[in-house]
Amino acid sequence: MRYWKYMKIIFLVLLSAIIVTLTVQKVPYDQFKYLMNNSLVEHLLHEEPCACGKHCLAASDDNWFSERFRDHVHPLLSLNNSVLSDNIFNWWKTLQSTKSKANYSQVIQKLFSVIPGEDRYRDVGPSRCRTCAVVGNSGNLVGSFYGPLIDNHDFVMRMNKAPVEGYEKDVGNKTTHRFFYPESAIHLDNNTHLVVLPFKLLDIQWITSALSDGSVKRTRFKVIDKLQTNKDMVMIMHPAFIYYVRTTWLHLRRSYPSTGFLVLMFALHICDEVSVFGFGANTKGAWHHYFEEMPKKFRRTGKHPGGLEHQIILELQKRNLIDLYAGW
Ligand SMILES: *[C@@H]1O[C@H](CO)[C@@H](O)[C@H](O)[C@H]1NC(C)=O
Ligand SMILES: *[C@@H]1O[C@H](CO)[C@@H](O)[C@H](O)[C@H]1NC(C)=O
Ligand SMILES: *[C@@H]1O[C@H](CO)[C@@H](O)[C@H](O)[C@H]1NC(C)=O
Ligand SMILES: *[C@@H]1O[C@H](CO)[C@@H](O)[C@H](O)[C@H]1NC(C)=O
DSSP states (O other): OHHHHHHHHHHHHHHHHHHHHHHHTTOOHHHHHHHIIIIIIHHHHOOOSSSOSSOOGGGOOOHHHHHHOOTTSOSBOOTTSOOOOHHHHHHHHHTOSSOOOOOHHHHHHHHHHHSOOOOOSOOOSTTOOOEEEEEOOBGGGTTOOOHHHHHTSSEEEEETTOOOTTOHHHHOSOOSEEEEOGGGOOOOOTTSEEEEOOSSHHHHHHHHHHTTTOOOOBSSSBOOSSOOSOGGGEEEBOHHHHHHIIIIITOOSSSOOOHHHHHHHHHHHHOSEEEEESOSOOTTSOOOBTTSOOOSSOOOOOSSOHHHHHHHHHHHHHTTSSEEEOOO
């Protein structure tokens, strides 16, 4: 209480001193105002878009980035935003190999009777600094000793069946989010968020069923029918988000982005700082998974546009928008 009184007095004395000095020096009022506006006041009142020291992703003023980044395209499906525009719905239907007769709005309604329908991660603001590690599955992680560095992020995002056990020193031991589709699903512990990538309506029917009656046993082939995971932590990537990544970032007409690229884009949208591990080839030029033997003959990327996706990742790095750890 007492301190406040003293602080106030000191502040008033200082202010008077400044005014007296300025008057004696005959600094014109305009200049005085200018001084106050541009340094002191600005410094005291200006709010940073996020609380990270370095930079805040969504607020980046990089031109190349802002031509592509669409702040308003939310990466997750919620009760509030599940309606799809016709062109997105029609594109999404072309990905499905089976002619599904299911009614989209009924499928969604059923989904959100099993998992929460709330809107998450819309908390960007001056008090948030969320750091995220996106961990791909590349063999360039082998021998990297990135484990502790990866675990040091708020969110650690992994994909598909990538194991942690036995690889901790290179890939870390923490997983806050795991991304997969039905055909690449694994059981999770109950502290991990699951983000399902729906490439077809059946994928949404699968997760609904896998968390309830287990009636969906096949998609493109036999899949896990009863999934162990914490229902309250399950989320679905928005089909409109996949569409946006495909069109705005990759300019694709056919096909869809790779899982790794979708996870990276997800991170760019919900995090303030993003570090990227385990993407691309290893230093020998081999593309393989860190949990598999390096092949004798090196594999090239197939269906996914690995080339363009990789170029974009390098560009993001060059523009200081992500920290890319190239591995070994
Ligand atoms: C889907 O179901 C809703 C009611 O749940 C109904 O209003 C709508 O017409 C149905 N759509 C189609 C294409 O059958
Ligand atoms: C849906 O949006 C409204 C207003 O935008 C909000 O009040 C409501 O909480 C939201 N519901 C969910 C489930 O997120
Ligand atoms: C994860 O690794 C850290 C060291 O990097 C260790 O302190 C921690 O106990 C490990 N946690 C688990 C659950 O193994
Ligand atoms: C989480 O899982 C463990 C074992 O897998 C179980 O013992 C525990 O009760 C679960 N906790 C909750 C909140 O479901």
